[in-house]
Amino acid sequence: MFVEYNMATAKRFSKYFGFSDFEVDNLYAAYLQTSEGPEFTRDDLRIWYNGYHTAGNEQLYNPRSIVCALTNHQLRNYWTSSGTYDSVFRYIKANIDGVQDDLVLLFAGEGISSDIQEYAATSMRLKTKEEIYSAMVVYGMLTYKDGKVFIPNRELSESFSSMMKKEEALxxxxxxxxxxxxxxxxxxxxxxxxxxxxxxxxxxxxxxxxxxxxxxxxxxxxxxxxxxxxxxxxxxxxxxxxxxxxxxxxxxxxxxxxxxxxxxxxxxxxxxxxxxxxxxxxxxxxxxxxxxxxxxxxxxxxxxxxxxxxxxxxxxxxxxx
Missing domain, CATH: 3.40.1350 (Trna Endonuclease; Chain: A, domain 1)
Structure with a gap:
């Protein structure tokens, strides 16, 4: 009877997948009170870690990255890919449905039209671009809004940038x-x-x-x-x-x-x-x-x-x- 939810397609619980603006405001206010001198602005946090759209029409921040940035007093890429990156990259490397050309447009800030599907996190048999993008949205590598997928913020842009500079298979x-x-x-x-x-x-x-x-x-x-x-x-x-x-x-x-x-x-x-x-x-x-x-x-x-x-x-x- 297990039921799986993701914030891109299910409204229920979607607001709990990350921090809201209100929550980050409070965390940043606490950071200002405890730090000798702020290393970055509140707007910097938005540029780096915001941009995840929910089915409930909200924008959320990557919660782990916000906590790490405020704790370490440093803006940087805290996104953890672990085995997920390697699994998804196999399909990008294979250039299924011309996904590599889409990657160039995504990195340019464009959205790519896609029909995000109910993707099971345990499944890794991806045969179409829609399935690849659905997986990337679920794992936080992309965000989804109004029928298109996007790279959500600077943190993920840096992750894609690193991939493009080191993966010769591209x-x-x-x-x-x-x-x-x-x-x-x-x-x-x-x-x-x-x-x-x-x-x-x-x-x-x-x-x-x-x-x-x-x-x-x-x-x-x-x-x-x-x-x-x-x-x-x-x-x-x-x-x-x-x-x-x-x-x-x-x-x-x-x-x-x-x-x-x-x-x-x-x-x-x-x-x-x-x-x-x-x-x-x-x-x-x-x-x-x-x-x-x-x-x-x-x-x-x-x-x-x-x-x-x-x-x-x-x-x-x-x-x-």
Whole structure:
């Protein structure tokens, strides 16, 4: 008579699978009272550990990670994969139903349409993408909302990032992830020729995701070729800034590092992208209130990347704001 519940499909008990905002507020208040100086903000906890959606239309935090972060006074990846990761990775490695291409889009912040099923935690015979995603939702590797699966937060993004950089069986994903250090270095040095060459290398892979029919697909590739940036930056896509939403903003982990605002254009020019950054005043995202000390002391770089569908060429431009 055993009955199994999961928070993605069953409303009953769903609120007990993690911490609510109210509970994390109280825990963070206690942390402030007992610590000599807070190492992170309340919003940092949301970015790192929130994002799990329940069938009852609530968002929950990973409870173990919240407790570990507050106890250790440190934000980091506390997600434990144990044998679950190895079991699920077998199916990702086999690329069932093209799941690896979906992985690129998921990492770019996109949701993937999926029919999440009542998945039994004891079952590991996964034959379709829906079954793979159902398992990943149950094990906390993905979250599910409005018919789509997503990577829930920075903690899990780091887990996927680590997987893409170390698992050679992922093929083109592994190759592009490991060229991403060169891409970040080239950007910070203003070497736009090398940037364009790396983007061309990405485009020349055999994956259909790189057809670049729209900026979403270009965005997915850019996310992958800047994967190494996540080791020292918080990368936000479609981030509110100035009078609009920037395609990407790279927030440095240290205040003396360079910050990046990156805009993409398909069948446009990098000059168009740079001009949009200026016209929409995205740089205001890095301006503090009047009289405040600036949070970052490094350069603020505007990065424009374009792709011409007719000539199949990438172009890049960088300006200091």
């Amino acid at each position: 093929g083109y994903i592994y190759q592009l992830a490991n060229v991403s250090k060169k891409m970040l270095t080239a950007t910070l040095k203003g070497n736009t020729r090398e940037m364009a060459e790396i983007l061309k290398y990405a485009h020349d892979t055999e994956s259909p995701i790189f057809s670049y029919n729209n900026e979403l697909e270009l965005s997915a590739v850019v996310n992958l070729v800047y994967l190494a940036a996540r080791d020292s930056y918080r990368v936000e896509r479609e981030d509110k800034a100035g009078e609009g939403y920037a395609d990407f903003i790279f927030y440095p982990d240290r205040k003396d590092m360079d910050a990046l605002i990156l805009e993409l254009k398909v069948d446009g020019t990098p000059d168009d992208a740079i001009q949009q950054i200026k016209d929409k005043k995205y740089a205001l995202r890095f301006k503090g209130k009047l009289g405040e000390t600036p949070k970052y002391t490094g350069r603020l770089l505007a990065v424009g990347i374009s792709y011409n569908k007719k000539t199949k060429e990438h172009s890049c431009k960088i300006e200091e704001l």
